[in-house]
Amino acid sequence: MKYFGTDGIRGKALVKLTPELAFKVGQSLKPVINPKMIIIGGDTRQSSPLLGLSIANGAMLAGIDVLYCGITSTPMLAHYAKVNHALGIMITASHNPFTDNGIKIFHNETKLANNLEIKIEDFIDSNEIIKSPTYGSFRFVDDVEETYLKLYNQINMTQTKFKVGYDSANGANYLIAKKVFDVIAPNSIQIGNTPDGLNINKGVGSMHLESISSLVKTHHLDFGFAFDGDADRLNLVDQNHIYDGDFIVYMIGKYLKSKNQLPNNKVVLTKMSNPGMLEALSNLGIGYTLTDVGDKYVLDAMLKEGLVVGGESSGHILLTHLIHSGDGLLAATYLLSILTELNMTPEEYTKEVKLYPLKTINIPNVSKDSINHPKVINVKEEVLEMLGDKSLLLLRPSGTEPLIRLTVSHENSSLVEKAIETLRNVIEEVNR
Incomplete structure (x- = not known):
């Protein structure tokens, strides 16, 4: 497709992804989806507010009401949109540098279907401008965090004995992550928590694991978590190893199976998964479905088969018994609660996994x-x-x-x- 990729629209901010294009996306929502209300949030990039407000302008001109969240993580935005039965739009380029930006659209609790993306692209390239007789309303909202934190009531958030660190990538979860970790790991250390609009993912986060690895070694921590710019991705490191998304799916799947809480004793991974990991799952009696790369394909397979654990090696983790979209912070908290309950480190809990070259x-x-x-x-x-x-x-x-x-x-x-x-x-x- 011309504008949409595997994870929404993405491109150089204000060059390829311009305010004019964002305006047309906002306009397109009326004929393609016809929502009464949309909810817009963005990450910490310098260009995110301009692009978000441009979408809002196009949508309001078409008669759609807009709720504006400001800086929020992708999972927070997706969850808030679900709770409010509204279309959610996240302005982010995820793990990319600040020079890029993107648009993710959440519709009916999942990312936009391909047929709707095609219709939006056709509208973007048209000369049509929709002017509703009644202009849509605009309102800032301040209860996104409160709504999101209710999800954590599902997790036994007892304080952990482990010494941990976490890297927020100078991105969208730098505030909410601290609130969560201050409860479960009050002596934890945070890095990547000084966003300035230009430093998102710059030398920090899930694409630069050297930063969290250095923190873990320097401060003699047990392990550390790294998120990406919009906080829907998670990687884990300890003193000697990196645990990618497949490892995290393995650990959570292994735990749920031991509790007889893993539907069909099966998880979903992608065709990028290491054969050694697949062999380790099989040895536990855990089956798997492999999808194309892209968390929307993982989620689609999970929903079709009634499964609750899935993810990509890149770190997109989906735990649909907790939340309907990928959420790095919730996955980190859930995994930390598991390891705390078992009193085991990631290395101890995955010692039987032998990855192939x-x-x-x-x-x-x-x-x-x-x-x-x-x-x-x-x-x-x-x-x-x-x-x-x-x-x-x-x-x-x-x-x-x-x-x-x-x-x-x-x-x-x-x-x-x-x-x-x-x-x-x-x-x-x-x-x-």
Whole structure:
């Protein structure tokens, strides 16, 4: 699609994602969805208020009422929209730098369906301007935090004995995270909590785990959590290891199964998951469904199968028995309560997991359609046969750059290298 990617609209703020485009998005909501009211929030980027208010302007001109939240995390915005039976719009580019921004739309408790995205794109490219006889209202709201914190009543938030740190990425959860951790871990240490509009995700957060790793080692902490700019992503580190989203799904799934609270004894992961992790789940008697990359695909599979735990290796964690959208902070709090109850560290609780060697490379300056070339398809099938069942092979075109990403995993590292080299050579060959 022209504007929407796997996680809403995203692009260079005020260059590709302009106030004019945001205005048209606001306008499009009337003919495409026809909501009575929308709720808008944004992260700490310098451009977020302008883009949010531009959407509000377009929506109000079309006769839609607007509630404006100001700085809020994506899960807080999504939950508040659900409680108020309204369309939710989050202004954020997630883990990207401040120069980017984006628009995420939550409709009927999930991210926008593809068919509605196409209709919004068609309206954006049209010359139509909707002017309602009655202008929509605009109101600031101040009960988003109060509404969100009620979710934590579902968790046994007893104080933990563990010494922990957390990194808010100079992003949207820097205030709410402190309120939550001050209850469950009052001696915890927070970093990434001084946003200035320009430093979101800059050297901190889930994309820069060196910061939380350094904090954990310097202060001799047991482990630390890292969020991204809009707080829907979570990674975990301790003195020696990094635990990605798959590990977090594994730990929570393992716990719920031990309590007979894991529906169908099954979780949802993506096709990027390490085969060693899938083997560890199977050894526990936990099944799995693998989806395309994108938390909306994970959520769709969970809802279809009635499952409550799912996520991506990137750190998007979905716990639908707690909240309907991905929430890094809630997942961190829930995991911390589990480890506290069990009196076990992440290393102790995942000691049986043996990850396979995994390698990802970018193949630049090639056509994204190369993955559909007959020669590439034939070679890929040969490589898959060579690797066998307990392996991972994924060819994905980048959504923003002229390159293809190739990921291979197998218990034999030499076969990983052979597969990478074979596929890279054939892709480069068909592009000469």
